[in-house]
Amino acid sequence: xxxxxxAGSFDPITNGHLDLISRAARLTDKLIVCVTQxxxxxxxxxVEERLDMLKSVTSNYKNVxxxxxxxxxxxxxxxxxxNAVVRGLRASMDFExxxxxxxxxxxxxxxxxxxxxxxxxxxxxVSSSIVKEVFKLDGNISGxxxxxxxxxxxxxxxx
Amino acid sequence: xxxxxxAGSFDPITNGHLDLISRAARLTDKLIVCVTQxxxxxxxxxVEERLDMLKSVTSNYKNVxxxxxxxxxxxxxxxxxxNAVVRGLRASMDFExxxxxxxxxxxxxxxxxxxxxxxxxxxxxVSSSIVKEVFKLDGNISGxxxxxxxxxxxxxxxx
Amino acid sequence: xxxxxxAGSFDPITNGHLDLISRAARLTDKLIVCVTQxxxxxxxxxVEERLDMLKSVTSNYKNVxxxxxxxxxxxxxxxxxxNAVVRGLRASMDFExxxxxxxxxxxxxxxxxxxxxxxxxxxxxVSSSIVKEVFKLDGNISGxxxxxxxxxxxxxxxx
Amino acid sequence: xxxxxxAGSFDPITNGHLDLISRAARLTDKLIVCVTQxxxxxxxxxVEERLDMLKSVTSNYKNVxxxxxxxxxxxxxxxxxxNAVVRGLRASMDFExxxxxxxxxxxxxxxxxxxxxxxxxxxxxVSSSIVKEVFKLDGNISGxxxxxxxxxxxxxxxx
Amino acid sequence: xxxxxxAGSFDPITNGHLDLISRAARLTDKLIVCVTQxxxxxxxxxVEERLDMLKSVTSNYKNVxxxxxxxxxxxxxxxxxxNAVVRGLRASMDFExxxxxxxxxxxxxxxxxxxxxxxxxxxxxVSSSIVKEVFKLDGNISGxxxxxxxxxxxxxxxx
Amino acid sequence: xxxxxxAGSFDPITNGHLDLISRAARLTDKLIVCVTQxxxxxxxxxVEERLDMLKSVTSNYKNVxxxxxxxxxxxxxxxxxxNAVVRGLRASMDFExxxxxxxxxxxxxxxxxxxxxxxxxxxxxVSSSIVKEVFKLDGNISGxxxxxxxxxxxxxxxx
Numbered sequence: 001x002x003x004x005x006x007a008g009s010f011d012p013i014t015n016g017h018l019d020l021i022s023r024a025a026r027l028t029d030k031l032i033v034c035v036t037q038x039x040x041x042x043x044x045x046x047v048e049e050r051l052d053m054l055k056s057v058t059s060n061y062k063n064v065x066x067x068x069x070x071x072x073x074x075x076x077x078x079x080x081x082x083n084a085v086v087r088g089l090r091a092s093m094d095f096e097x098x099x100x101x102x103x104x105x106x107x108x109x110x111x112x113x114x115x116x117x118x119x120x121x122x123x124x125x126v127s128s129s130i131v132k133e134v135f136k137l138d139g140n141i142s143g144x145x146x147x148x149x150x151x152x153x154x155x156x157x158x159x
Numbered sequence: 160x161x162x163x164x165x166a167g168s169f170d171p172i173t174n175g176h177l178d179l180i181s182r183a184a185r186l187t188d189k190l191i192v193c194v195t196q197x198x199x200x201x202x203x204x205x206v207e208e209r210l211d212m213l214k215s216v217t218s219n220y221k222n223v224x225x226x227x228x229x230x231x232x233x234x235x236x237x238x239x240x241x242n243a244v245v246r247g248l249r250a251s252m253d254f255e256x257x258x259x260x261x262x263x264x265x266x267x268x269x270x271x272x273x274x275x276x277x278x279x280x281x282x283x284x285v286s287s288s289i290v291k292e293v294f295k296l297d298g299n300i301s302g303x304x305x306x307x308x309x310x311x312x313x314x315x316x317x318x
Numbered sequence: 319x320x321x322x323x324x325a326g327s328f329d330p331i332t333n334g335h336l337d338l339i340s341r342a343a344r345l346t347d348k349l350i351v352c353v354t355q356x357x358x359x360x361x362x363x364x365v366e367e368r369l370d371m372l373k374s375v376t377s378n379y380k381n382v383x384x385x386x387x388x389x390x391x392x393x394x395x396x397x398x399x400x401n402a403v404v405r406g407l408r409a410s411m412d413f414e415x416x417x418x419x420x421x422x423x424x425x426x427x428x429x430x431x432x433x434x435x436x437x438x439x440x441x442x443x444v445s446s447s448i449v450k451e452v453f454k455l456d457g458n459i460s461g462x463x464x465x466x467x468x469x470x471x472x473x474x475x476x477x
Numbered sequence: 478x479x480x481x482x483x484a485g486s487f488d489p490i491t492n493g494h495l496d497l498i499s500r501a502a503r504l505t506d507k508l509i510v511c512v513t514q515x516x517x518x519x520x521x522x523x524v525e526e527r528l529d530m531l532k533s534v535t536s537n538y539k540n541v542x543x544x545x546x547x548x549x550x551x552x553x554x555x556x557x558x559x560n561a562v563v564r565g566l567r568a569s570m571d572f573e574x575x576x577x578x579x580x581x582x583x584x585x586x587x588x589x590x591x592x593x594x595x596x597x598x599x600x601x602x603v604s605s606s607i608v609k610e611v612f613k614l615d616g617n618i619s620g621x622x623x624x625x626x627x628x629x630x631x632x633x634x635x636x
Numbered sequence: 637x638x639x640x641x642x643a644g645s646f647d648p649i650t651n652g653h654l655d656l657i658s659r660a661a662r663l664t665d666k667l668i669v670c671v672t673q674x675x676x677x678x679x680x681x682x683v684e685e686r687l688d689m690l691k692s693v694t695s696n697y698k699n700v701x702x703x704x705x706x707x708x709x710x711x712x713x714x715x716x717x718x719n720a721v722v723r724g725l726r727a728s729m730d731f732e733x734x735x736x737x738x739x740x741x742x743x744x745x746x747x748x749x750x751x752x753x754x755x756x757x758x759x760x761x762v763s764s765s766i767v768k769e770v771f772k773l774d775g776n777i778s779g780x781x782x783x784x785x786x787x788x789x790x791x792x793x794x795x
Numbered sequence: 796x797x798x799x800x801x802a803g804s805f806d807p808i809t810n811g812h813l814d815l816i817s818r819a820a821r822l823t824d825k826l827i828v829c830v831t832q833x834x835x836x837x838x839x840x841x842v843e844e845r846l847d848m849l850k851s852v853t854s855n856y857k858n859v860x861x862x863x864x865x866x867x868x869x870x871x872x873x874x875x876x877x878n879a880v881v882r883g884l885r886a887s888m889d890f891e892x893x894x895x896x897x898x899x900x901x902x903x904x905x906x907x908x909x910x911x912x913x914x915x916x917x918x919x920x921v922s923s924s925i926v927k928e929v930f931k932l933d934g935n936i937s938g939x940x941x942x943x944x945x946x947x948x949x950x951x952x953x954x
Binding site: 160182185186187242243248254258261262272273274275276277280 | 319341344345346401402407413417420421431432433434435436439
């Protein structure tokens with residue numbers, strides 16, 4: 001696989017995301033990690049902050065690039081000669097939704113291929129939203145997000 | 160089956176809905192297709208626009224009638240001597256929700272019967288909300304909605 | 319719906335099956351209930367015994383006929399001008415299998431339509447195989463199968 | 478089991494909740510039923526009203542106490558020497574979410590144990606949100622909530 | 637909870653089973669771990685061998701007893717004044733089957749209560765059958781079963 | 796991705812398998828398609844026949860090699876420097892089983908990576924076993940298996 005894309009909100013990036021990035025990077029010549037700019041979603045971090053966090057935590061991976069886009073994933077994939085989109089799978093509920101999105105994307109761009117990696121069982125309960133909720137309630141999230149992200153979180157919430 | 164009901168938001172009607180209407184119409188003497196007026200849901204099209212679209216795309220079906228209602232589905236079913244409510248099933252996630260609704264409806268009106276048809280595999284990824292999201296991002300939705308609906312969509316978004 | 323088919327092993331017929339028959343009979347002009355002759359499955363009752371049981375428990379339904387067939391369901395449906403095949407759904411696991419079968423059948427006979435009814439929550443745990451297993455271990459199955467079937471079961475196992 | 482916790486929004490308490498309380502109370506020396514104060518959720522009843530309803534409908538259970546908390550469940554469990562958190566399971570969709578929460582809680586407090594009881598099939602379609610929706614549309618919810626709760630509902634909506 | 641039952645084939649006992657036993661033992665005054673004698677299942681170990689293995693690996697738990705039974709679980713529960721049956725849950729597929737069994741058991745014995753514990757994510761892929769299959773193909777199963785069980789396995793297969 | 800493995804019984808190979816092979820071949824430098832020799836499964840075709848069929852239907856793919864193995868998948872992967880194992884996903888039921896196998900394989904060989912591709916919706920109902928069952932009952936399977944496989948099937952059953 002020459003070039004793969006891993007796109008998401010990354011609001012913020014978790015250790016589950018990072019595990020997926022490290023594994024996908026091993027399978028590809030180039031992995032582009034993209035922040036999707038979704039206006040309807042109320043994000044905690046700005047796109048710039050999320051790009052900064054992503055660059056910081058992926059700096060050791062030589063074949064990982066960081067980018068962002070708005071609009072259709074299918075358009076970004078077509079324009080950038082991406083061979084496959086990588087998605088993480090946690091549970092059956094994810095799966096149904098992911099299949100729907102993958103079929104829609106294949107419809108919008110006929111060379112679109114989606115490949116799925118399972119999240120590691122240790123990370124299967126970690127998501128950006130649950131991490132934010134726990135942190136707001138003063139729960140301990142170290143080990144669930146990279147250390148750099150923890151600093152951004154403390155800064156954002158003045159903790 | 161004398162009279163069946165197919166109710167939904169139809170905001171807008173998709174080719175998945177239309178496939179279900181054509182198949183349900185073959186199984187019944189009369190099929191009523193109903194726009195449900197749900198105030199809490201933020202609709203793109205007015206009830207009148209949705210009724211117009213429905214009438215337009217179902218005009219070839221002699222035994223299909225178009226209507227709308229607010230309030231409980233169970234009340235509409237009881238008042239109109241409907242023998243069965245038709246629902247489309249796409250995936251396991253739909254299924255759990257549909258079972259909950261069907262059991263609640265059977266509780267509210269004891270003669271209520273719900274029958275399920277599978278969506279065609281080609282339409283299993285099509286929903287009103289994904290169609291709207293793709294269209295807003297300038298994606299091509301022809302083939303996912305009837306041509307008449309595409310005109311309504313272009314008009315609504317000035318595209 | 320003019321004619322519908324409800325096919326199964328009925329080895330033996332349970333109250334879950336009977337509930338489905340009574341509900342499907344209300345929705346159709348004619349309901350054919352068919353014992354499928356499946357050589358690979360090791361049946362407890364002969365096809366003749368199962369036909370006798372079915373006739374006995376459905377004798378009150380004027381529009382229910384009992385029959386049996388071997389070979390492909392799709393062929394039986396095509397030959398007998400059946401408008402829809404009725405299936406009961408109990409849980410997500412059923413659902414995946416049922417979708418696979420319905421799609422295969424639609425492929426084998428293009429006019430094939432499958433409609434699904436939910437089993438009543440009270441019967442959702444009842445199946446022919448669990449009824450047989452419980453009865454073999456001297457468990458009480460009255461209320462899970464029609465009384466006539468209980469007599470057949472006692473006779474078969476000399477209980 | 479010395480002490481178990483059953484926590485939820487109970488906005489309002491349903492007969493499904495009450496069935497679970499009665500069953501969990503039989504399995505434990507002490508069962509604490511807790512209203513969780515979740516600011517982000519738009520509740521119909523105040524915490525005080527929900528505590529009143531809970532006290533009223535659980536007054537016959539000698540070993541049931543009623544309480545409320547804000548913040549992390551894991552903190553409440555650790556502070557109050559609770560041996561297990563009790564959760565009701567209705568369907569596969571619940572299950573995925575419940576597993577995610579239970580794993581997160583086990584991470585936040587390493588002595589946390591979550592036990593699951595199945596909801597009774599008759600209550601499997603009952604939830605606080607569907608009860609509120611049906612009541613708003615003038616549907617009959619007697620038998621779905623305790624009689625005391627029905628009075629609170631009528632009062633709240635002036636019906 | 638005074639007395640709970642954890643029943644299974646335990647052919648052989650795995651670290652997944654053992655994790656569940658240790659957690660259930662903390663929640664109960666007495667935990668009975670039972671080998672079910674199921675003639676139709678082709679077991680690798682005799683009931684006596686499985687009882688020996690269970691006694692060996694649970695010898696440190698003061699409130700755990702080991703037993704075996706044939707016939708209906710519901711009868712064993714009724715005869716031995718058991719307050720709840722404990723089951724481990726791994727995934728949605730388990731869940732559907734477990735719900736069916738729990739409902740049948742509640743039907744066979746009306747005081748039957750089933751409580752579910754989640755398997756630890758690290759053990760979610762471990763089952764007796766997969767352990768046997770891997771061992772037959774010379775795979776390394778240490779860490780998946782207790783050390784005592786590994787000896788029994790090596791002995792049985794002359795490895 | 797340098798080298799990927801797609802392993803299965805292929806008894807026989809279907810158009811669903813072939814679609815997956817063509818898509819996986821586009822994503823990898825080399826794709827090895829392997830017949831797994833599983834003694835416990837009662838196969839219709841010998842390993843040699845299945846290898847012949849695979850070679851025939853994949854002859855146009857320059858980067859596809861055909862092989863077979865017995866024993867553990869993890870050993871084959873380790874010995875042949877395979878970067879990822881490719882699996883097709885059809886539905887939630889597949890998914891649970893696939894996750895279990897992928898976790899076991901990751902345990903047996905720590906560099907093991909499993910990637911999943913969705914089956915095309917048109918093939919989601921096609922499996923080797925359903926194809927054999929339909930063919931035995933004289934159903935039409937052309938379009939479900941490659942033409943070469945259809946010849947092998949006719950030969951095997953003297954049709």
